[in-house]
Amino acid sequence: MKLGAPAQRALRELRELRVQADDLAARIKDREKRIKEAMGEHEEATVGGVPVVTWKLSLRTSLDQTKLKENYPDAAAACAKMAYVRTFKILGDK
Numbered sequence: 001m002k003l004g005a006p007a008q009r010a011l012r013e014l015r016e017l018r019v020q021a022d023d024l025a026a027r028i029k030d031r032e033k034r035i036k037e038a039m040g041e042h043e044e045a046t047v048g049g050v051p052v053v054t055w056k057l058s059l060r061t062s063l064d065q066t067k068l069k070e071n072y073p074d075a076a077a078a079c080a081k082m083a084y085v086r087t088f089k090i091l092g093d094k
Contacts, residue, residue, distance in 0.1 A: 011090065014090065015090060015093065017094065018090075035053060036055060039053070039055055042055075042057045043055060043057075
């Protein structure tokens, strides 16, 4: 289907916004890195005696799907969830 002028404008704006979002994400990551470097091993940072940042160690448990499928294929198949999804892609980007 052919996009009309309003949708074409929205597409141009979306492309521009995605570039801005990538730049913003990189800037956010940089600022977080700076703060973490300043904190070192401390779990909490304050400004004027007020806690403003925490950076705490935590344990995450995850499921190794590859190992589950290899070692327990029947259980993996019985627990599998399938769903149809529509993937929105802007062609020509990255």
